[in-house]
Amino acid sequence: MASYRGHLMFSSALGAAYGAAGIWGGQLDWGPACLGTGVTTLGGLLPDLDSDSGVPVRELFGVAAAVTPALMFPVLEREGLPLERTIVLLAWVYVFIRYVLSAAFNRWTVHRGMFHSIPALLIAGLATYLLYPRPEDPPLRLYLAGGVMLGFLSHLVLDEIYSVDFTGARLHLNKYAGSALKLASKSWLATLTAYALLAALAYRAWLLWPPGSP
Secondary structure, eight states: OOOHHHHHHHHHHHHHHHHHHHHHTSOOOHHHHHHHHHHHHHHTTGGGGGOTTSHHHHHHHHHHHHHHHHHHHHHHHHTTOOHHHHHHHHHHHHHIIIIIIHHHHHHHOOTTSTTSSHHHHHHHHHHHHHHSSOTTOHHHHHHHHHHHHHHHHHHHHHHHHHTEEOOSSSOEEOTTTTSSSOSOOSOHHHHHHHHHHHHHHHHHHHHHSOTTOO
């Protein structure tokens, strides 16, 4: 399978192209376009959260721990929460994501489990669409969700490509072949959990879809 660095380099190049497409094709400002570049790059690393090395978990949960409080701050400010309580709450959110959630995720996930799957790709896209704090701008939310899913898909495709040995006259598959682009895992509990989460997020997105949109 491709290395963490290989996925990072590929998803970064893909993210740059996606951001450029947002500027020239979607007429986006440089801010949203650069954000599209970033989320595409991040999406290309997300499946490695179940890696046995621990490096992706540490890096990506560190990013999530920093970004999540930043996204929550304007929401809490609009709710009228006092500044001191807001700071304390956001600090707790950082600690929870950075240490508690990352440790739990590392403990309970297995490499090439349901996190390497098509349902996980859709979950990542829907979560991005729902969590981005601009409900009044569905096209931008779709653009960012599309970037995450594009990066995620690039990771799965690369892993499948690297599972094929192209040397010699015949193609040979290694033990990881077919384990990335899948719809279910060997664990029925993990599969059921993934599809339940996917259904819940899809239903929530459907409820928030602007009236009159196709």
